[in-house]
Amino acid sequence: MSRLLYDLAGADENIRFSPFCWRTKLALAHKDLAFETVPWRFTEKDKIAFSGQGKVPVLVDGEKVVCDSQVIAEYLETTYPNEASLFGEPPARQLISFVKAWTETALHPALVQVLLPDIHTLLTPADQAYFRQTREGYYKRSLEDFAARREDAVAALHTTLKPLKATLEKQPFLAGLAPNYADHIAFGALKWAITTSSTPLLEPGGVLERWMGAVLETYGLA
């Protein structure tokens, strides 16, 4: 297999929870490109040192090494132009920038408030120490403090999700009748959430759960 994706994993290597890696996995599936994932932990910086940076996703496509989910998406779009477009035609492409900005500035921060302590429990001991140190340093709050305020954080998350739900109540996918990279971005965030949350966050059989199932089904991943 000449196409490898370094993919964030928990102590159990089947737990794959990075929102950015999920974007890339769906983008590869959208382009109908076969790949294998390499489970990677936060503290295994040496394993991806060849990429010149310390975060995943990292895609190795034959001789080519590409990192950062957005750069990977652009790379796939230009390298594999004959496969289905990830971004569609303008103005759809520009609207995806809005979905990315909303996901990263509203949805991800709302999810962080809920998920940080839950993620910590899923990691290897070495990653737990790293995760606590980096996240508590960044947010200037302890993981225990996040856990204590979880109920309020879940309520705030449901408010944040309203525009996504309202849109998907009216159309099957963010991109319309079939998913594109806008769906991949929002899906990645919710996949991160449902993979790591200690409590169910989505209404069973609700619009978001149905949409996530439909995205996976589109790519034969369900």
Ligand SMILES: N[C@@H](CCC(=O)N[C@@H](CS)C(=O)NCC(=O)O)C(=O)O
């Ligand atoms: N802008 C990057 C963000 C990638 C990123 O933050 N990845 C996280 C996993 S979700 C990571 O590898 N973090 C390593 C660390 O915290 O040391 C992208 O879009 O790919």
